[in-house]
Amino acid sequence: MAAEGAGVTVSVDDSALDAAAAPLLDKLLVDGVASKLTAQDPTLWGADAEPEAAIRLAWTTLHKTSRPLIGEIEALRAELRSEGIDRVVLAGMGGSSLAPEVITGTEGVALTVLDTTDPGQVADALAGDLDRTVLVVSSKSGGTVETDSHRRVFARAFTEAGIDAARRIVVVTDPGSPLAELAEAEGYRRVFLADPNVGGRYSALTAFGLVPAGLAGADVARLLDQAAVVADVLAADSADNPALRLAAALGAAHDAGAEKVVLADTGSGIAGFGDWAEQLIAESTGKQGTGLLPVVVEGPDAPGFADAGTDAVPVVIGPSAPGAKLSTRGPLGAQFLLWEYATAIAGRLLAINPFDQPDVEAAKQAARSLLDDPAGLGGGAEPATVVGAVQVYASAGTSGNGGLADILREFLDTVPADGYLAVQAYLDRLDDASAALLRPELAKLTGVQTTFGWGPRFLHSTGQYHKGGHQNGVFLQLTGGVEEDLDVPDRPYTLGSLQLAQALGDGQVLTDRGRPVLRLHLTDRAAGLAELVRAVQELAS
Numbered sequence: 001m002a003a004e005g006a007g008v009t010v011s012v013d014d015s016a017l018d019a020a021a022a023p024l025l026d027k028l029l030v031d032g033v034a035s036k037l038t039a040q041d042p043t044l045w046g047a048d049a050e051p052e053a054a055i056r057l058a059w060t061t062l063h064k065t066s067r068p069l070i071g072e073i074e075a076l077r078a079e080l081r082s083e084g085i086d087r088v089v090l091a092g093m094g095g096s097s098l099a100p101e102v103i104t105g106t107e108g109v110a111l112t113v114l115d116t117t118d119p120g121q122v123a124d125a126l127a128g129d130l131d132r133t134v135l136v137v138s139s140k141s142g143g144t145v146e147t148d149s150h151r152r153v154f155a156r157a158f159t160e161a162g163i164d165a166a167r168r169i170v171v172v173t174d175p176g177s178p179l180a181e182l183a184e185a186e187g188y189r190r191v192f193l194a195d196p197n198v199g200g201r202y203s204a205l206t207a208f209g210l211v212p213a214g215l216a217g218a219d220v221a222r223l224l225d226q227a228a229v230v231a232d233v234l235a236a237d238s239a240d241n242p243a244l245r246l247a248a249a250l251g252a253a254h255d256a257g258a259e260k261v262v263l264a265d266t267g268s269g270i271a272g273f274g275d276w277a278e279q280l281i282a283e284s285t286g287k288q289g290t291g292l293l294p295v296v297v298e299g300p301d302a303p304g305f306a307d308a309g310t311d312a313v314p315v316v317i318g319p320s321a322p323g324a325k326l327s328t329r330g331p332l333g334a335q336f337l338l339w340e341y342a343t344a345i346a347g348r349l350l351a352i353n354p355f356d357q358p359d360v361e362a363a364k365q366a367a368r369s370l371l372d373d374p375a376g377l378g379g380g381a382e383p384a385t386v387v388g389a390v391q392v393y394a395s396a397g398t399s400g401n402g403g404l405a406d407i408l409r410e411f412l413d414t415v416p417a418d419g420y421l422a423v424q425a426y427l428d429r430l431d432d433a434s435a436a437l438l439r440p441e442l443a444k445l446t447g448v449q450t451t452f453g454w455g456p457r458f459l460h461s462t463g464q465y466h467k468g469g470h471q472n473g474v475f476l477q478l479t480g481g482v483e484e485d486l487d488v489p490d491r492p493y494t495l496g497s498l499q500l501a502q503a504l505g506d507g508q509v510l511t512d513r514g515r516p517v518l519r520l521h522l523t524d525r526a527a528g529l530a531e532l533v534r535a536v537q538e539l540a541s
């Protein structure tokens with residue numbers, strides 16, 4: 001059954017799921033949820049959520065309210081280009097970088113995204129042509145440690161290159177944030193103040209999505225046009241509303257035990273939509289022991305998609321494919337708004353507040369404590385064992401004994417049949433890109449849903465779900481040796497120590513909550529990854 005609005009389509013390709021969703025859809029219609037959401041009614045998620053919802057719903061009208069930004073972005077871009085500045089580096093985590101990355105990737109426009117603390121990856125961005133570079137520092141709160149660190153290292157690099165750093169830094173933040181104050185004090189070139197009544201993961205069509213993408217050269221006016229075309233359809237209390245259909249289907253799937261949403265692209269023409277949707281779905285719904293776990297896979301033929309079990313619902317972005325139970329089609333601006341509506345409405349069906357992220361702070365605190373006590377950064381205990389370039393740090397429940405294949409087998413056996421395995425690679429997502437190949441291999445080997453995330457990027461996405469959602473995850477952390485570290489100006493830590501503290505901090509929080517965690521530290525990254533792949537192959541044979 002397809003629900004087709006102007007510019008966007010949702011098909012429920014599984015008749016059992018469609019039937020199960022019908023009563024939920026009816027209830028959403030009776031309750032007038034679509035129109036109330038569009039009118040920014042904060043009561044839709046219950047009394048506890050109301051105060052937060054009251055300051056988080058302005059995204060429903062951004063296709064109108066963001067219009068004035070377009071001219072401002074174009075003017076700044078023209079000004080920068082007239083000075084020969086045409087390379088845009090974006091420092092921002094989660095909602096402050098995922099949308100611009102998708103927008104520019106879709107248009108084939110170059111944008112260097114820094115959402116990492118990996119020293120090698122940051123050093124590579126610093127090694128680009130600084131004479132032509134503008135740094136966009138995006139942070140809603142203005143206090144995110146990764147983003148602040150990028151600002152510091154770039155400001156120093158500009159100065160050392162004889163460039164006036166203040167003229168090369170553009171800020172996107174909320175009014176009154178510490179970053180807004182700092183930008184004023186430092187005289188940064190331009191500050192775009194975003195609408196504070198939109199949360200980070202719903203901010204694709206605010207200054208957070210539009211400024212970096214537009215400065216890089218993407219056609220951001222077109223995005224707003226695409227959203228405007230579908231806005232009325234998504235606001236309608238109609239059985240043909242694609243967002244209501246999508247939300248009802250996801251809610252029905254969850255009720256039936258399919259709490260994982262496997263996302264594959266089938267030629268949508270959008271680059272990396274799954275990574276953006278992952279944060280939206282995981283941070284919005286993964287809390288109070290419930291939620292939807294997004295599992296972004298390589299395509300509809302990837303392990304975990306067509307062979308998904310009853311604990312997962314396979315969804316495609318683009319034309320339907322064998323095994324898909326749901327598909328969503330439409331241009332990027334329309335899909336942003338569709339998924340925002342559907343996720344907020346699914347939050348109502350799951351009876352949670354889709355606008356907070358209560359469990360993200362725990363890992364941040366643990367990382368801070370480790371940075372305050374650098375002795376803890378030694379990795380705490382000695383490795384249980386060392387196999388070639390791989391040091392093994394096992395948490396309770398796994399012995400860490402034997403060869404790498406034995407250790408992995410023992411660890412993977414701890415994943416419950418209806419659980420999931422999360423591979424968390426605190427590595428360089430460009431130079432160590434091959435680590436991502438572990439996801440399909442491990443999914444095939446274990447037969448359980450398997451996610452892959454780059455650390456610390458995923459901490460601002462699935463990290464919320466890991467700690468707040470269904471507690472059936474098992475976590476394989478990969479950390480790596482650092483060849484050349486970067487100190488963070490006027491801070492008592494280096495990027496390398498921050499990255500390790502983030503891994504150990506999150507690992508500690510997960511362990512404290514009874515989740516199995518195995519950390520493999522690759523003293524030589526390439527050799528360690530190769531050994532790991534060999535161990536997985538050995539288990540598969």
Ligand SMILES: O=P(O)(O)OC[C@H]1O[C@](O)(CO)[C@@H](O)[C@@H]1O
Nearest residue numbers: 094095096139140141144200460
């Ligand atoms: O824009 P900020 O405040 O730097 O936050 C970045 C990201 O961190 C989180 O607040 C929490 O992980 C996300 O929700 C957000 O998108």
